[in-house]
Amino acid sequence: MGNILNEKGKVYRSTRGWEILSTYMEAEKPSHLFVITDENTEEHCLSLFSEKIAINISVENITIPAGEKHKNLTTSLGVWETLSEKGADKNSLIVNLGGGVVTDLGGFVASTFKRGLPFINIPTSLLAMVDASVGGKNGVDLGHLKNQIGVINLPECVVVDIDFLKTLPQEQLISGLAEMLKHGLIHSTEYWERVKKVNFSEKNEFENLIWDSIAIKEEIVKQDPYERNLRKTLNYGHTLGHAIESYFLESEEKTTLLHGEAVAIGIILATHISAELLDFPKERLKDITATVLKYFSKKNFNKNDIEAVIKLLAFDKKNRNGKVLFVLLKDIGQYKTDCEVPNSLIYKAFEYYKNF
Structure with a gap:
């Protein structure tokens, strides 16, 4: 597969994307087309997909339950079994139509079924557009x-x-904005200043910001596909953000956070730690905190919560030799990877977040 698409993983925009997709299908003639959705995208996005796609091939829809708590091997097993029952072969094509859960899980299912089927991502949430569907994770x-x-x-x-x-x-729009704000911080003051004033109702500028955000991530992934150095910057705010998201997911007392809500907290914490360890400018720290809190409401963390979050850092994928490693910033667009952070500074960062 792939004479039509000379560069795997490339992101195509709107009308051009649908044309590329139709040309690809006509050339490759997949034996089956499986569209993976969750309950929400089946209801709200499948009909729009059918309108946009100009091909004569029957579509088999596979729907998974919505929500991060279903992004697991049990759900994957159900999809693998459905693919098997419906006769999926090496010439089948999988289209992942959904947010980050659908593109993450759908890509994983496709990559592992019969040692790998081709798949295409059509992200339907802002988070998936600017983050989850780009980069091949x-x-x-x-x-x-x-x-x-x-x-x-x-x-x-x-x-x-x-x-x-x-x-x-x-x-969900606001959740995706967290990743765009992160792109601003790791990339340039120019993009940060634009994205922090985002107005979702100004369609052209909002769309331009989305495309700039995608371009920032694409460029990083192209330079460092396997996360040896530069790609680690995409984890800014995610080391604590993922631990917070996991903690809220498992806790019976807490309301589950959207990915962007957890990352937003992680961005504030990481920027405070950056100010402490790398002299990130204090005025900028205040600006970033105020900007994030303008979009994301504050969550409460007591001492036990923070202890539990710190324990979860042990499972972070960037860890090496038992050490938790952070991405920190010296300034906007100036990063340092593989930073060790003492727990005392993490407590201090939570204190800053609480009292801001």
């Missing part, structure tokens, strides 16, 4: 621990159509 959670099982394997291509965002509730 596919995987599932192990219990409440994020993305412990997975592979790096690029899709044939990614089609991003902003029309899908019309189906999103506001909190």
Whole structure:
């Protein structure tokens, strides 16, 4: 596969994307087309997909339950079994139509069924557009621990159509914004200043920001596909963010956080730690904190919560030789990877977050 698509994993925009997809299908003539959705995207996005795709091939829809708690091997097993029952072979094509859970799990299922089927990502949430569907990371959670099982394997291509965002509730839009804010911090003051003033109702500028965000991630992944150095910057705010997300996922007392909500907290904490360890400018720290809290409401953490979050850091995938390693910033766009952070500074960062 792939004469049509000379570069695997490339992101195509709207009309051009649908044209590429149709040309690809006509050339490759997949024996089956399986579209993986969750309950939400089946209801809100499948009909739009059918309208946009100009091919005559019957579509088999496989729907998984919605939500991060279903991004696991049990759900994967159900999809593998359905593929097997429906006669999926090496010439079948999988399209992942959904947010980050669908593209992560769908890519993982495709990469492992019969040692790998081609797949295409069509992200329908802002988070998936600017983050999950770019870069070839596919995987599932192990219990409440994020993305412990997975592979790096690029899709044939990614089609991003902003029309899908019309189906999103506001909190999901805001969740995706966390990753765009992160891209600003690791990339440039210029992009940070633009994205922090985002207005979702100004369609053209919002769409331009989305494409700039995708371009930032694409460029990083192209330079460092296997996360040896530069790609680690995409984890800014995620070391504590993932631990917080996992903790809220497993806790019976806490309301589960959206990925972006957890990352937003992680960004504030990582920036405070950066100010302590690498002299990140204090005025910028205040600006970043105020910007994040403008979009994301504050969550409460008591001492036990923070202790539990710190324990979960032991499962972070960037760890080496038992050491938890952070990505920190000296300034916007100036990063340092593999930083060790004492627990005392993590407590201090939570204190800063609480009292801001």
